[in-house]
Amino acid sequence: MVILDDTIVNVALPSIRADLGLSEQGLAWIVDAYLLAFGGFLLVGGRAADLLGRRRMFAAGVALFTLFSLVCGLAGIGGVLVGARGLQGFAGAILSPAALAIVLATFPEGPDRTKALGIWAGLTGVAAATGVVLGGAIVELLGWRWVFFVNVPIGLAALALVRRAIPRSAGHRDGALDVLGAVTVTAGLLALVATVIETHTHGWLSAWTLGGFALAILLFAAFALRERRATCPLVPFAVVRRRATAAANGLMLTAAGALFALFFFLTLYMQVVQGWSALRTGLSYVPFSLTLAVASALVARAMARWRIQPRLLIATGSLIAAGGFLLMLRLEPGGSYAGELLPALMVVATGLGFAFVPLTTAATGGAGEHAGGLVSGLLTTSQQIGGALGIAVLVTLASDRTAHLLAEGAARADALAGGFHLAFLAAAGLLVAAAALAPLLGRVTPAPARPARPAER
Numbered sequence: 001m002v003i004l005d006d007t008i009v010n011v012a013l014p015s016i017r018a019d020l021g022l023s024e025q026g027l028a029w030i031v032d033a034y035l036l037a038f039g040g041f042l043l044v045g046g047r048a049a050d051l052l053g054r055r056r057m058f059a060a061g062v063a064l065f066t067l068f069s070l071v072c073g074l075a076g077i078g079g080v081l082v083g084a085r086g087l088q089g090f091a092g093a094i095l096s097p098a099a100l101a102i103v104l105a106t107f108p109e110g111p112d113r114t115k116a117l118g119i120w121a122g123l124t125g126v127a128a129a130t131g132v133v134l135g136g137a138i139v140e141l142l143g144w145r146w147v148f149f150v151n152v153p154i155g156l157a158a159l160a161l162v163r164r165a166i167p168r169s170a171g172h173r174d175g176a177l178d179v180l181g182a183v184t185v186t187a188g189l190l191a192l193v194a195t196v197i198e199t200h201t202h203g204w205l206s207a208w209t210l211g212g213f214a215l216a217i218l219l220f221a222a223f224a225l226r227e228r229r230a231t232c233p234l235v236p237f238a239v240v241r242r243r244a245t246a247a248a249n250g251l252m253l254t255a256a257g258a259l260f261a262l263f264f265f266l267t268l269y270m271q272v273v274q275g276w277s278a279l280r281t282g283l284s285y286v287p288f289s290l291t292l293a294v295a296s297a298l299v300a301r302a303m304a305r306w307r308i309q310p311r312l313l314i315a316t317g318s319l320i321a322a323g324g325f326l327l328m329l330r331l332e333p334g335g336s337y338a339g340e341l342l343p344a345l346m347v348v349a350t351g352l353g354f355a356f357v358p359l360t361t362a363a364t365g366g367a368g369e370h371a372g373g374l375v376s377g378l379l380t381t382s383q384q385i386g387g388a389l390g391i392a393v394l395v396t397l398a399s400d401r402t403a404h405l406l407a408e409g410a411a412r413a414d415a416l417a418g419g420f421h422l423a424f425l426a427a428a429g430l431l432v433a434a435a436a437l438a439p440l441l442g443r444v445t446p447a448p449a450r451p452a453r454p455a456e457r
Helices: 004-020 024-040 042-052 054-074 078-106 111-141 151-165 179-200 207-229 243-273 278-284 286-306 310-330 337-364 372-407 412-441
Strands: none
Touching: 004 024, 004 078, 004 111, 004 243, 004 278, 024 042, 024 078, 024 179, 024 372, 042 054, 042 078, 042 179, 042 372, 054 078, 054 151, 078 111, 078 372, 111 278, 111 286, 111 337, 179 207, 179 372, 243 278, 243 310, 243 337, 243 372, 243 412, 278 286, 278 337, 286 310, 286 337, 310 337, 310 412, 337 372, 337 412, 372 412
């Protein structure tokens, strides 16, 4: 539900603009407010799950996400919708790390956890693609408000199952939330995400952008100094110093930029260049979702059975996905779905399925009983920041290339396709870089399987 909301709203933006009379900037903030709050508060949300209890924070996140989804659907003016989207993102930042922490606590390290994380990683990619599918269908059949209303029954059903399905966790009573650390890192993340988001308005070398990055760096430096002196640090250095955790988060930062850019540029290609409807665009992603789910399940099973090193799978998967992006260089106005787009989608989905399961396993491996929320928050933060940075950089490259082609007299559809080609090439480069960096993970020693505690069965 949380990841789905990263993409489901994109398809509804034209209808929202027509209904509420929003400007281009106001329309952009419907997406940006969610991403800003979600990315900014993830670390605090993850640590809160460790300190206050995973189940408690999960239930609170689901309740708030459901409430603010309802407010979004009922919004009659743009300001209310943007504000509710920000609060929805905040709720997602509480919910998402608590959910992954529950998975880590329920399945001890070993084959069972690997399989569970395979399902988790597969659902992450499937949810992102499904958002476009559902968005197109819902907008055409029910109207844009239902892209938010659809969360309400899901949230209510989840709340009804919490007590039955999720083991009770009391939280880490010996610790306390480092308020100053939480303020500095959250402010730093907000400054970073806001600066990246606004690069579509301000240039990369503008005073706004350079000042925003400088502010984020200063806040992160203050956070690092605070954590060295804090009695109960928000992010203990023992966690971030772990080689596999640090490298896996860096790889997620790189790979997420390519994944988020995929949906952004392909949706524009299908709707603007090809002239397809929102529903047809959404349905075009169905093979991607199915392929990603199957690839993730197969990789998780292989890792659990044969103990394959994550770095080998990550490198292989990244290169396969990079090859899929290179296939997208064949996409032209009037091109064939079955002959050009579909093969590229399935190759990318296979590669990402191979890469994201071992990435998640490596990033969360070794997390102690009271650090599951923290490592979950770190991983999701890397995913969101990487996605925001990837889209911002690739949009700049594509826009400049399109403008250059238009100036040379190219038709608009051809110029847009040319810009998209450059973005796809850059995304392939990100994945090749991820493959080259995969050896930094080192050798990850899998823990032997052991049964869950009776209270968690």
